Amino acid sequence: MMLFPVIVRKVLFNTMMKTKIGSSDMQTIILEGLATGEMMPSEISKIYCISRPNVTTLVDKLIDKGYAQRLHDDKDRRVIKISVTDKGRRLIIKKRRIIKQYVLNTFAKLDPDEITEISKSLETQLELLTKLNNIM
Numbered sequence: 001m002m003l004f005p006v007i008v009r010k011v012l013f014n015t016m017m018k019t020k021i022g023s024s025d026m027q028t029i030i031l032e033g034l035a036t037g038e039m040m041p042s043e044i045s046k047i048y049c050i051s052r053p054n055v056t057t058l059v060d061k062l063i064d065k066g067y068a069q070r071l072h073d074d075k076d077r078r079v080i081k082i083s084v085t086d087k088g089r090r091l092i093i094k095k096r097r098i099i100k101q102y103v104l105n106t107f108a109k110l111d112p113d114e115i116t117e118i119s120k121s122l123e124t125q126l127e128l129l130t131k132l133n134n135i136m
Contacts, residue, residue: 035088070082
């Protein structure tokens with residue numbers, strides 16, 4: 001489980017260094033999360049283990065670039081949620097395509113047994129994370 005963030009960051013970092021589009025890897029990860037639904041900054045902090053000041057900085061950059069927006073709750077204006085914009089969704093789609101191509105090109109260099117081993121390992125991690133999620 002400790003390696004999973006390393007793998008994600010390596011894939012994102014390598015692809016983004018080659019393409020230089022849009023946002024940093026952490027901003028991309030936050031945007032991916034926002035694509036599933038709006039979140040309060042405290043939720044982003046908790047889910048991605050990022051300090052609140054860093055969440056504020058990352059979200060501000062996403063908003064400045066037009067990829068995200070702040071929404072005030074109709075019932076309580078003190079409650080702020082962050083959501084992805086259409087421009088942010090387009091960026092996510094573009095980055096997903098680039099990452100997919102990078103992964104396909106990288107896996108093409110491995111032999112079938114190595115690919116099978118990686119696949120089994122990732123499936124096992126997913127099963128364990130799903131179980132942990134149900135327990136917590």
